[in-house]
Amino acid sequence: MTDNNIDVTDFRNRVVLITGGTSGMGLATARLLLEAGAEVVITGRDDARLDRAAEQLAEVSDRGARLLTVRADSASLTDLDRLAALIRERHGRLDGVFANAGVGVFQRSGEVTEQDFDRSVDVNFKGVFFTVQKVLPLLDAAGGGSIVINASWTLHRSLAVAPVYAATKAAVHALARTGQ
Template identity: 45%
Template sequence: MTNRFENKTVVVTGGTSGIGLATAKAFAAEGASVFITGRRREALDAAVKEIGGRVTAVQGDMSKLADIDRLYDAVQQKHSHIDVVFANAGGGEFAPLGAITEEHYQKTFDTNVKGVLFTVQKALPLLRDGGSIVLTSSTTGVSGTPAFSVYSATKAAVRNFARNWILDLKDRRIRVNAISPGVTETAGLNELFGGGDQADGTKSYLAGLIPAGRIGQPEEIAKAVLFLASDEASFVNGVELFVDGGQVQI
């Protein structure tokens, strides 16, 4: 293990489970002071114990601007600046065209698009020049999925934030990149697929469609996020990095 993020301040939204938790652990293991967010206090407390190191949990819903303000107030109480923002909080549910409700649309876009936008925008006064922003997009942003159009549209929007923000932030030398995981073993995925044997069957089917022959692990996504956030990716800007076992490359 290296110390690429020694004395760095990192914000990870949606850091209580899955990809967010794995990434927060990886940053902490490499010396970072990590701030995580989540909606449920009990999940935050469990995540803090699992992450270890210098981690601070801030309860909040990133679709609510007041909660984002509270996050950055908490950061300012301990640090003068932020080095990395991993805008990861998000989620979605299945809803086929013809059954999409306004509530479904609003909830998904508020969490996945509004939340990402204002998580990043409100970080800018604290984000140091030359810092790094990583956004969580998805393979669904470039490939069709039945009954998943609203979620997929939000992830396409997130990917395009990266394309545009590198122009808005070029004078500050802040890099913005998007990570696009494929099917990844998380509690959220199991819930989306109905849990139990149903989820296992769906994951087994999907694994057969992936050239790597399996679904991904959160730790594998985390490694890619840390690369994009690190100085090793100093000339990587505006990209969408697929970590999907080759799923959308065929």
């Protein structure tokens, strides 16, 4: 409970998007939000992983009634446009976004290829930026909402085998601080 007597653990009638919701923190967050009564949209790039996540969440999502799984690559603006349209069609709004999708290339600078660099920046920074941009009108339609961006401790402490990863996480940390 907050000072305003609002139960912040009650997510009934709330719609939340979780990118990268097929494993790890994304899947665990989806479970917690579903248990708290939310309608949850999760994304992933792989149909098989989305199916496994849906199976794991079936019991807490009223057999999938409160869960929408969407195959979407957060680095693809076309996929993000389709995602926003699907959410608008099914729910009409969003109350929260957990921009969680990310990839890690763990190599020293001299080993990072241009392809590794581009994929990391595309998913970890561009994907977060454009996810927020594309769904922001759905949050505004709800009269506000919350955006949580998953960064990393690597922005505070160097890790020799993660220069690109750390840079992308520092970028999304800076993005979150802009308040946009």
